[in-house]
Amino acid sequence: MVNVETLEDGDMVYAASPIYNDGGLEGVEEGALLYPEGTRGVIVRKGHLEENEERSVFLVRFEDADKNLGEPIGCWAEELRAEEA
Numbered sequence: 001m002v003n004v005e006t007l008e009d010g011d012m013v014y015a016a017s018p019i020y021n022d023g024g025l026e027g028v029e030e031g032a033l034l035y036p037e038g039t040r041g042v043i044v045r046k047g048h049l050e051e052n053e054e055r056s057v058f059l060v061r062f063e064d065a066d067k068n069l070g071e072p073i074g075c076w077a078e079e080l081r082a083e084e085a
Contacts (some may be wrong), residue, residue: 001082004040004058004082005056005077007046007058007082008043008046009045009046013040013041013042013058013080013081014039014040014041014081014084014085015079015080015081017077019039020033020034024073026072027050028069034073035070039062039063040084041069043058043059044061044072046058046059055076056076058075058076059073060072060073079085
């Protein structure tokens, strides 16, 4: 099993669980389902928290039902998996 922390920009990932709006997306109700578990996406950027360099954050563009990439959203490593279920 591939560790998500080893992935880089351009690598494919999947939502490890349903991803909901935590209030960070304007125009989308807080708590609304953004992407169901298993949705495929691509890492746009990998970074870390300024106050904790060991905590990775990933900007991911997930596919919609028509296979179009959505706007980038921030995800924690535990919200992603490297392989399809």
